[in-house]
Each structure stands twice: as C-alpha cells, then as structure tokens.
Amino acid sequence: MWGVSFSAETESDAEIAARVRVEVRFRAVTEVADGAPVIEVANRYGVSRQTVTAWRKRYAASGLGGLSDRSRRPRTSPNQISPQVEATICEMRRTHRRWGARRIVYELGRLDPYAPAPARATVHRVLVRNGLVNPQEQLHKR
Structure with a gap:
C-alpha cells in the first residue's frame, strides 16, 4: 500500500x-x-x-x-465534502477551465452565502482527485 x-x-x-x-x-x-x-x-x-x-x-x-486486533480506521469522516459540492466544483472547473481553486471557492460562496464554502486546499484536492488539474513544472531561479 x-x-x-x-x-x-x-x-x-x-x-x-x-x-x-x-x-x-x-x-x-x-x-x-x-x-x-x-x-x-x-x-x-x-x-x-x-x-x-x-x-x-x-x-x-x-x-x-x-x-484480535481491530481496525484503527475512523468509523466516520464528519468533515468530508458532500458529493453534491464535489460535483459542483468539478462542473465549475469543466465550464470555466481557467478558474483555479481560489476562484471556485469565491464562486461557491456567491452561490450559497449561507453555506460554508470549502477551503481552497480542499477544492484543489477535489480537482486533483478528478484529474482536472494539469501539474506544471515550477521554474525556480537560483
């Protein structure tokens, strides 16, 4: 594993x-x-x-x-992002290819101002998990 x-x-x-x-x-x-x-x-x-x-x-x-030994895995993940929010994030990215995680968080906040928007890092993980991020090589000057 x-x-x-x-x-x-x-x-x-x-x-x-x-x-x-x-x-x-x-x-x-x-x-x-x-x-x-x-x-x-x-x-x-x-x-x-x-x-x-x-x-x-x-x-x-x-x-x-x-x-015998028991699993140490948590029984629940209460802070897990809902499938509906994940689908919304993916749909936003597919329709607006130039939007990154920061912009998607902003737009989610505008869609429903009373619902807590996920963190930028969470949105980025969703995009990576669904193959919607093209990793680019970072250019570092020395």
Whole structure:
C-alpha cells in the first residue's frame, strides 16, 4: 500500500505476531477471571487497567475473536465534502477551465452565502482527485 512489499515469510511472521497478541490478551483475561486483581494483571502485561477491562468486555461479547486486533480506521469522516459540492466544483472547473481553486471557492460562496464554502486546499484536492488539474513544472531561479 505504501510501497512496502511483503514476502510470504513476512506475512506469516505478521500472522504469528497477531496470534501471539491474542494469546497474551487471553491469558490476561483468564487471570482476571481466576481472581487476580485487574491492576496487577495490567502491570504484569505492561498495559493500563482500562485496556485489560476492554479486553474482558470484548472477550465476553465476541469470544476469542474479540481479542484480535481491530481496525484503527475512523468509523466516520464528519468533515468530508458532500458529493453534491464535489460535483459542483468539478462542473465549475469543466465550464470555466481557467478558474483555479481560489476562484471556485469565491464562486461557491456567491452561490450559497449561507453555506460554508470549502477551503481552497480542499477544492484543489477535489480537482486533483478528478484529474482536472494539469501539474506544471515550477521554474525556480537560483
């Protein structure tokens, strides 16, 4: 994904590491279930008591599968630009080829003065994402 390639050996190492993490979490949960204080178990495994409590809840809800690593991806992106605004930005650029991000932000503000216009950088990212920007080489004098 980021230019990193995994060999079959590396993937198996990652799978082994994930399995070991699940086993460690399971041991911590069973120790607490057997009567050990949560804070002592947390100190022994080098995590907070809240983490051990979260592991217990996840194990109670989902069993052993609940102790596996979970995605860290956000569930929502509340500040994401709406598809309607993105379509408007693209349409403005297609009809007015010379308009850049700054001008499009200005025109969006004129279209609906009560709606917050997206930032110039956001408009530029939309234009790049939709292939509506032709990158030009910068000439820097030395």
